[in-house]
Amino acid sequence: MVVLGTAALVGWALQSRSLTDLGTASSLKANTALCLVALGIAVLLMGTERQRLRTVLEVAAAVVATATILEHARARSLGIDELLFDDRFSPIGAAGRASEARISCSFSRHPCPTSKYRQATKPCLPMTV
Numbered sequence: 068m069v070v071l072g073t074a075a076l077v078g079w080a081l082q083s084r085s086l087t088d089l090g091t092a093s094s095l096k097a098n099t100a101l102c103l104v105a106l107g108i109a110v111l112l113m114g115t116e117r118q119r120l121r122t123v124l125e126v127a128a129a130v131v132a133t134a135t136i137l138e139h140a141r142a143r144s145l146g147i148d149e150l151l152f153d154d155r156f157s158p159i160g161a162a163g164r165a166s167e168a169r170i171s172c173s174f175s176r177h178p179c180p181t182s183k184y185r186q187a188t189k190p191c192l193p194m195t196v
């Protein structure tokens with residue numbers, strides 16, 4: 068997780084779409100990459116004496132995730148989407164933010180579809196993207 072998140076963050080810093088791509092038409096957003104790095108480090112800290120740092124990293128990732136979900140639910144930007152980098156890869160209005168379909172599919176146990184309605188073993192909620 069740390070390597071994937073770091074690679075994506077480097078991609079955002081260098082404006083390199085190839086480093087931020089997930090092998091699909093979408094890219095790993097900077098906020099998501101930062102959360103992956105934080106959670107990956109938190110996992111590495113399990114069983115060490117650095118439990119307070121681990122908790123801080125976990126809570127920080129949860130705050131970013133909750134804020135992103137609130138942005139979608141309220142259809143308003145809280146400004147966290149592009150705190151680190153300007154998103155030059157996404158369409159206007161969706162910059163920096165994971166799509167609603169990706170968020171809903173993150174609770175499923177299968178890869179997220181690239182279209183709104185793709186047959187899967189466990190269907191995603193049909194959402195507008």
